[in-house]
Amino acid sequence: MTSPAQYGLIWTGTYTPDGGGRADGIGALAAHKDGSLGWLGTAVKADSPSFLAVHPTLPVVYAVGEQRGMVRAFRRTGDFGLEPLGDPQPAGEAACHVAVDPLGRFITAACWGDGQVLLYELDGDGGMTGCFPAAPSVDPHASLTPGEPRQSRAHASLMLADGRVMTTDLGHDTLRVWNYVPGTGLVADHQVALPFGNGPRHLVQHQNGNVFVVSEYSVEVFVVRPDAGTFELIFRGPATFGGKAPGDSAAEICLGHDGRFAYVGVRGSNIISTLEVVSGGTELVPVKDTPSGGNWPRHHLVRGTCLHVAHERSDNVATFALDDVTGIPTRMIDDVQTPSPTALVPALAPAS
Template sequence: MPTQQPASESSLPVPAGAVPSNELIWTGCYTADGGGRGAGIGALRAGANGTLRWLGVAAAADSPSFLAVHPSLDVVYAVGEAARTVRAYRRSGDFGLEPAGPGWPAGDAACHVAVDPQGRFLVVACWGDGQVALYELDDGGGISARFPAAASIVPGRPSRAHASLMLDDGRVMTTDLGHDLLRVWDYVPSQGLRLDHEVALPRDCGPRHLVQHPGGSVLVVTEYSIDVAVVQRSREPGTFTLTGIFPATSGGARPGDSAAEIALAADGRHAYIGVRGSNRIGVLGVDPGGALQPLADVPSGGNWPRHHLVRHGWLHVAHERSGDVVTYALDPASGLPGAAAGRVELASPTALIPARP
């Protein structure tokens, strides 16, 4: 069993802009089959002073590297990256999870899962072979059917699907890190995803994760070029176009760097980009019109910031290689992190996902 002990509670007061919280946060990880030391889906509890407390393993699982939650039911979905599966889990007790049906087949290196805001389906992206698949859900949140999407084909270049985003207009956008593409899909019940259009990004930039700004634009972090691409939707016929590319850091990329996660502040005024290698968080100001301005680079506080969560005025950074989650209070005016408010040990963490309230 890996060492996963909580840090001691901090006596610091709650900083201005941060909100006292007793929120449950699910954690993904790599287990032995993925070269990690984790044991499965874990659970953390957020304290009023920002400190995270380790509760324990919610469900044993093989490399549940990414998670998603049902919008209205106590159901959690986890990909099994090395096992090439996706599985539903139902809440049991304070923080336990029990399998809700068998694991369903996915593609090679299934690395991301996202759930429709109406709870009708989930989408899995697979980095190893580029597969994107839609899984319909029953009334209890269980997986009931699987529909593979059309493959992206570029001669001589492997497809590397990496993430999906449920857009505010009901469509789905996916990234293809290998083909430098964004793909926009319509959901067709009992058929799956139907391709609407594609948006080409600069070659070898490597689009990885993405978020939608409250204003409607989509911000895409690029793993290889360490940038943020901004795409915006035209009024008619609703296609997205690339409108800008901005550096993800103020100090520029360094040798060995690769960008990981992008997250927005609740008001959309700041974006936070994790950079592995130099182990930084790039803080960007976001203009209502979609322009981004690098403000500062701050140390992430550990080794290999794989994923991070911006929540209630706090920044929680999960470090895959140093095996910890470090928490910072965010200044409400500048958006910048202050001194670390707490640290909790967590074996090979890969994702931090808030539980359903």
Template sequence: MWVGSYTADRDGKGEGIVALSADDDGKLTSLGLAIAANSPSFLALHPSLPVVYAVAEEGKTVRAYRRTGDSGLEAFGDPWPAGEATCHVAADPQGRFIVATCWGDGQVILYELDHDGAITSRTSAAAAVDPHTATSPDGERPSRAHSSLMLPDGRVMTTDLGHDLVRVWQYSPGVGLQTDHQVILPKGSGPRHMARHHSGTVFVDTEYSVEVAAIRMEPDGTYELTTMVPASATGAKDGDAGAEIALSPDGRFAYVGVRGSNRICILKVSHSGGELEPVAEVPCGGEWPRHHLVREGWLYVANEGSDDVVSFKLDSETGLPDGPVSRVETGSPSVLVPAV
């Protein structure tokens, strides 16, 4: 798997993008530095080509890297300008474009790709978002675009952690993203990351309130908030912040990382995706679990604060993580993506 990181320009201990391997027993091994880069804090894979896209969060750019051999990467084209604190990138399943979201200034930026996966153009949807308008009248709050999710119908969903919004966009080739509609979450919840259930429900974890919101599509194509539940049955602790959300392949469980109290919270999901229930929580095996990955019966957690990635075995019946089984040191890890 590829591991993004925070480097010295963000007071981190990483050096760039690192390659790790995990065997069938969950043992993690570092394969070394794939490529040096400044704070490649989030990564995305091209759907069909050996190309990785990385943000440079402090450098305000997005860049493509091409795989070389089993565990190396090389720069592929020039870096493209992004926005302030660009913290997330996601790739279109058809390989037409990538979308970067910017925590610092609220920009949502679309980059179109050619047949080789190279970036060819840049269009900001910032004109559709007033970065200084709050969703309620009691004061200005800055826009904090935090993540994007590609929907099966070709639309793009993004979170705005500052305005407590989930936005849905239409993609128009050569034009970029155009506003479709938005879903308002409770003030101060801070929608952060998203995972789509096989039922079509989108689950959104919230950074500030440490909850999970369920958003379902209505017959007219609009999404509506249907429920919000705490990520943990014991509630949020002082200093907690929601991080990543991931689903088990069968859709029965959701896993939410909680920084501060350093937990992975497990929620049971109904088959229809309409109901969520927090059922358990386990220590994350380190400090400040920024991101995690569920894959082939294992949970891998990137602990930014303790400079390590750890593995947990997932029980196929209960969904509960057992471990840590293995640990590997790596500087300030911020994201994990499978290198396939």
């Protein structure tokens, strides 16, 4: 077997039986030079580690335990193994996303079930220390649902290039921007209210500083631009070329390696939409919808000229070659069986 350290390693978040899945814990894939992947096995047993994040300098992986309401840290051991680092830390209901500060000072967890956004400070070994809950969300659209308050549903965190943190709230249709204060956690800076009912889910920052957001419910993309430090909504458009079909829900948005294209996964229709980044990074224009290569594309990842798509319900990761000119996935070059994959996160290269 090829050593994963030779070419690269990708961790897979998963659902285990407590979340209706078939995995045993965090999985490991060997990434080969030709873009193909190889299933290595389970790196460590864990309960529904549905999203993962990797410490920027240490061989430490963080995982939510979505059904258990917790966050865990693991230390890398051997070629692709992981072992627990410290005790699990409590989180909110249905913790579904974790992200790491680029300087390794803290991690954030977003909780879909109760809307909590939590910050855990890290020690020198990457272990979690203090936990600080952020201020709860207030629905800016509350007047539209009098007498029927909507549930806040935090869904993702993005570490911004200027050191701040942006989080999505799927239930309140907001983006919230935070400052990190050591010993205190996340302190609110400002928020951006998106149109009612769209459900912002995931987000990515373009090299020009703008943030691209995909909405789960309306299957749209939004662009917010920082103006003197305050983000403002400047663009709203469809996330797919063919439009939203009944039963569709958008999942992940990511950028191509050079920032010219963005890619959105849509569950239901099971497609990957290629969008061109135009007008200086202020607009996203759908170019083509491509079958994703499986059922329920939960997460996807661009590495070089390849696109890897994790399919939660068909237990596979499909890999496509990307056309360098059009950005479109042209052909499937690999299809590897992987139990209930929900996230694809490249591992930190081991020290040589």
